[in-house]
Amino acid sequence: MDVLDWILLAIRWGHALAAVSWVGGGIFYLMVLRPAVQQARGLPAETSRSIGVEFRGLVSTAIAILLLTGVILSVSRLTEDAVTSPYVAVLVAKIVLALYMFYVVRFMRQDSYPEDPELGDSRWQRLMGRLTGTTALLVTGVVVIGLSDVLDGLLENALG
Secondary structure, X not given: OOHHHHHHHHHHHHHHHHHHHHHHHHHHHHHHHHHHHHHOOOOOHHHHHHHHHHHHHHHHHHHHHHHHHHHHHHHHHHXXXXXXXXXXXXXXXXXXXXXXXXXXXXXXXXXXXXXOOOXXXXXXXXXXXXXXXXXXHHHHHHHHHHHHHHHHHHHHHHHO
């Protein structure tokens, strides 16, 4: 391995770590923290706010890392001869879903993240609340991570 290979390996590792931190944090929130808080009959508002601020910091850092490393990794992969049309299609799907997550967190959930948005009275408001809720973002994140494995498999098949 030459120096560029080691750099790309470090970038892949950073990309994976950022994704796992965000999605893993979401899993911890939904499956451990929120049920524990509900069982304890709530937390003081200050504690709940502090948790949200800290988690938002983690997510913001993860988004920055994912954007930077994702661009580098995409350019690196797309310049290889082994890239196929299915690889590009899966990569585009992964990018679209990731950008959706980034958009929701950055522009639609500025005040409430990680709490779920209030569901409104109209069908449209309820649908939007569900599509931008914590669970929806977590499911999307798990799908994005799964698409990463699909991309690895497609590349291995093209090389082999």
